[in-house]
Amino acid sequence: MSNVYVMDHPLIQHKISYIRREDTGSKDFRQMIGEVAALMCYEATRDLKLQDVKIKTPICEMIGKELSGKKMAVVPILRAGIGMVDGILNMIPAAKVGHIGLYRDPETFEPVEYYCKLPADCGERDVFVVDPMLATGGSCVAAIQMLKDKGVKNIRFMCIIAAPEGVERLQKEHPDVDVYVGALDEYLNEHKYIVPGLGDAGDRIFGTK
Known part of the structure; x- marks a missing residue:
């Protein structure tokens, strides 16, 4: 699983254990989902490119580092993916946000599209598709294909909890997509x-x- 990254950071693992508990209420669950997403975003953006920039501190001028201008977007799979968006935006405030709505047919377990709204320049952005759960893989595979059909080339998928079956399907159908799993x-x-x-x-x- 060369392009699948399972998080081993202690804070991520601690917070995931907290949200697994059946007695964790909605308020704390929402907050913790956002915090886990922010920590995972920190790990998933480790390879972003930097460029030199001249800045002036209160002491002197120096050459610092800043992101090299690559634009990003966050695309949650509705509805649960919404819970991860604010945590990521706290880390990348300039990112645009799109939405993809899919539901799982209760008989076939396959995804059915009901909504898609993306930034106009989504094809020029690094896109993070987010959904807390990667189960069968049907929804994320369909969402990623929708993005590719609209010209998006740089896609990463981020989920908090995954099943091996979903990871295997995602890798098989979209081997070019990096997958970040809590x-x-x-x-x-x-x-x-x-x-x-x-x-x-x-x-x-x-x-x-």
């Missing part, structure tokens, strides 16, 4: 839920059932 879990059960997982991320973020 925790790689054991398997999918007969209902296509990740085990041990954390339940339905969307319901837990928004307090719905």
Whole structure:
């Protein structure tokens, strides 16, 4: 899994354990999802290119570093992906935000598109597709294909918890996409839920059932 990066940072692992708990309420769950997303963004942007820039400190002039002008976008898969956006924007405030709406057919478990709104210049940006859970892989594979069909070339996928089945499918269908995973879990059960997982991320973020 050369392009799959599983986070081993202690803070990420600590916070993921907290959101897994069934007694963690929606308020704390939402907050912690954002914090995990911010920490993962820090790790996932480690290879961003820098350029020299002349600056003046209170003491003297110097050559510092800044991002080399590459534009970025965050595209959450609705609805649970929304929970990760603010954490990432806290790290990259200039990023644009798009939205892709998909739901899983309860019989076929395949994704069905119902909404897509992207920044006009999305094809020129490094795009982070985000969704807390990577289960079967159907939604993220479909979302990434939608982006490619619209001319996006540089795509990364970020999720908090993944099942091996979803990672395998994503790698098979989009081998050019780097995948950042907070925790790689054991398997999918007969209902296509990740085990041990954390339940339905969307319901837990928004307090719905």
